[in-house]
Amino acid sequence: MKELFKRIICILCCCGMYINMQSQQLVNSDQWAATDALGRKVIDYSEALAKRENKYVAIFYWTWHQGSDDTNYPVKNITEIVRQYPEAMADYNHPAWGDKKPGFFYWEQPLMGYYRTTDPWVLRKHAELLADAGIDAVFFDCTNGSFTWKDSYEILMKTWESAMKDGVKVPKIAFMLPFGAVPNSLVSLRKLYEDIYKTGRYKNLWFNWKGKPCIMAYPDNLTNDPIDQEIAQFFTFRPGQPDYVNGPTRNDQWGWLEVYPQHGYVKTTGGYEEVTVGVAQNTNPESKGHCSAFNLPNAYGRNYTETKGFDPRIDGYLYGWNFQEQWDYALGLDPELIFVTGWNEYIAGMWLEKDGWTGKPFSFVDQYNWNCSRDIEPNKGWGDKGDVYYLQLVNNVRRFKGVSKPDVVSPQKSICIGKEGEWDDVRPYFASYRGNTLHRDHPGRNDTYYVNKTGRNDIIGAKVARDNKNIYFYVETDQPLTSIKDPNWMLLFIDVDRNKQTGWYGYDLVINRISPENGLVTIEKNIKGKWMWTNIGNGKFVVSGNRLEIEVEKSILGLTDQLDFEFKWSDNLQDEGNIMDFYINGDVAPGGRFNYVYTAK
Numbered sequence: 001m002k003e004l005f006k007r008i009i010c011i012l013c014c015c016g017m018y019i020n021m022q023s024q025q026l027v028n029s030d031q032w033a034a035t036d037a038l039g040r041k042v043i044d045y046s047e048a049l050a051k052r053e054n055k056y057v058a059i060f061y062w063t064w065h066q067g068s069d070d071t072n073y074p075v076k077n078i079t080e081i082v083r084q085y086p087e088a089m090a091d092y093n094h095p096a097w098g099d100k101k102p103g104f105f106y107w108e109q110p111l112m113g114y115y116r117t118t119d120p121w122v123l124r125k126h127a128e129l130l131a132d133a134g135i136d137a138v139f140f141d142c143t144n145g146s147f148t149w150k151d152s153y154e155i156l157m158k159t160w161e162s163a164m165k166d167g168v169k170v171p172k173i174a175f176m177l178p179f180g181a182v183p184n185s186l187v188s189l190r191k192l193y194e195d196i197y198k199t200g201r202y203k204n205l206w207f208n209w210k211g212k213p214c215i216m217a218y219p220d221n222l223t224n225d226p227i228d229q230e231i232a233q234f235f236t237f238r239p240g241q242p243d244y245v246n247g248p249t250r251n252d253q254w255g256w257l258e259v260y261p262q263h264g265y266v267k268t269t270g271g272y273e274e275v276t277v278g279v280a281q282n283t284n285p286e287s288k289g290h291c292s293a294f295n296l297p298n299a300y301g302r303n304y305t306e307t308k309g310f311d312p313r314i315d316g317y318l319y320g321w322n323f324q325e326q327w328d329y330a331l332g333l334d335p336e337l338i339f340v341t342g343w344n345e346y347i348a349g350m351w352l353e354k355d356g357w358t359g360k361p362f363s364f365v366d367q368y369n370w371n372c373s374r375d376i377e378p379n380k381g382w383g384d385k386g387d388v389y390y391l392q393l394v395n396n397v398r399r400f401k402g403v404s405k406p407d408v409v410s411p412q413k414s415i416c417i418g419k420e421g422e423w424d425d426v427r428p429y430f431a432s433y434r435g436n437t438l439h440r441d442h443p444g445r446n447d448t449y450y451v452n453k454t455g456r457n458d459i460i461g462a463k464v465a466r467d468n469k470n471i472y473f474y475v476e477t478d479q480p481l482t483s484i485k486d487p488n489w490m491l492l493f494i495d496v497d498r499n500k501q502t503g504w505y506g507y508d509l510v511i512n513r514i515s516p517e518n519g520l521v522t523i524e525k526n527i528k529g530k531w532m533w534t535n536i537g538n539g540k541f542v543v544s545g546n547r548l549e550i551e552v553e554k555s556i557l558g559l560t561d562q563l564d565f566e567f568k569w570s571d572n573l574q575d576e577g578n579i580m581d582f583y584i585n586g587d588v589a590p591g592g593r594f595n596y597v598y599t600a601k
Helices: 002-026 078-084 086-090 120-133 150-165 183-197 226-234 321-333 388-401 579-583
Strands: 056-061 104-106 137-141 172-176 212-215 265-268 271-278 337-341 347-351 440-443 449-452 459-466 470-477 491-495 509-511 520-526 533-544 547-553 563-571 587-589 596-600
Touching: 056 388, 078 086, 078 104, 120 150, 120 388, 120 440, 150 172, 172 212, 183 212, 183 226, 271 321, 321 388, 459 563, 459 587, 459 596, 470 563, 509 533, 520 547
Parallel strands: 056 137, 056 337, 137 172, 271 337
Antiparallel strands: 104 347, 265 271, 440 449, 459 470, 470 547, 491 509, 491 563, 509 520, 520 533, 533 547, 563 587, 563 596
């Protein structure tokens, strides 16, 4: 009996592993559509290369948003301060800067708030955003002193391992240590080896390169001590080149940020291993491309290019000329790996000339303002354009790595909604991640604290079917659906014509915005692109446990037999009319500004 029980448990465990493996294979973000607030469409299969093997994209990631803060002290935002007190940029002692405690400033507020990188809610969202962008690895910034930011990487690894089990193809992790064989680098290298690598912790999250875990560090000052010799043999070392101009000074270096045109790093028979791509560079002509302060005149900000000069538009920082010039050059070199700087640095110290910096009367070195900053993570200050760099990243990753062929759409079929087994042979299955409706309750930086309990129905997948008369929609959640009377319950947005100039951010129709009743859902058409909708008819619906099925006549939706539309499911939207809410509240499938595409012609 005991043996039978063991076998049953084993089978159940294997089934659970199989489900998770299937879920991870099914979520395929490079088939999703997206158009940013500037009208730029993310490349799809019809325009991109076929999916390419052995092409990787890594991104610089900051885990240093942690520690014990003075909760009586407000977060300081450079952009907000300068907007209110422009004269403060000429006065180190201006009251707007405060007493300089704790010594760093944000160039802007991240979309998820002034978070700490010990917040699981944020870390889970980062995992999905980076996975959806096709990022293969993150390199944690440990280039200062011997700080490794253990509190953050512990929670990140735990959170990302859980996300992986939920079907998220999380980026693998690696560390970048100081730019030289200095004592601090050796201290960090030994600490990380003893704490993570020697013990094999979270081995499934390690970024391996050329058969070994990758680390951007200098092995030069490792000693003959047995542990040091273990370290020497354990890693693939790729020491970081700090300068933006000089290029590699040794055969094993990788870069992290350069001015255009970038160098190729580590020659191979086919070209290069690595090339950098930066959003902007904290230098200017007077500095001749070498590191300087970002608040100096003519800094190489987001609006700068070597080939075209500065974008003349007032909002030129939004269009990513600098970023795109670097991407285009890197794509021409076609390395094995492109290293992008960066994701979420956000903060900068205020440095004086006595500290070695040349800004007058002070320097913001690595981050400064909307133009002179290099974070891709969506931010709050740009409103509905806060994700333009994220989608530009997505577009270029697809150009580099290619796009997989769309799944085959099954033939026409009439669905009897509510009947068991009706959807079993309908393809494709539009998968979404499990486990991402966790609630938030965590301190942010300084005087901020964040609570978000909007996660409700965990959407895990959807299907679409059609016959000559009707279109059918199916969506399922991880657990039984909540009451249909809940506000903003299981909304279905449809972009009928795939034209972002029509509808609310392209969504011409919404189903279920008004609570369904008597077996009918309300179908509404958008009015003039605003968050305004008018009733155009009804469809039938059935809820059964964790499944919602909807049947609508094609004629009501304005659809014909030639189907090519985008759609998105959303549950518990909070800020109606704000498309950036899709990144923050409730659950959406697919994430953020992405849409599923259904084409049957």
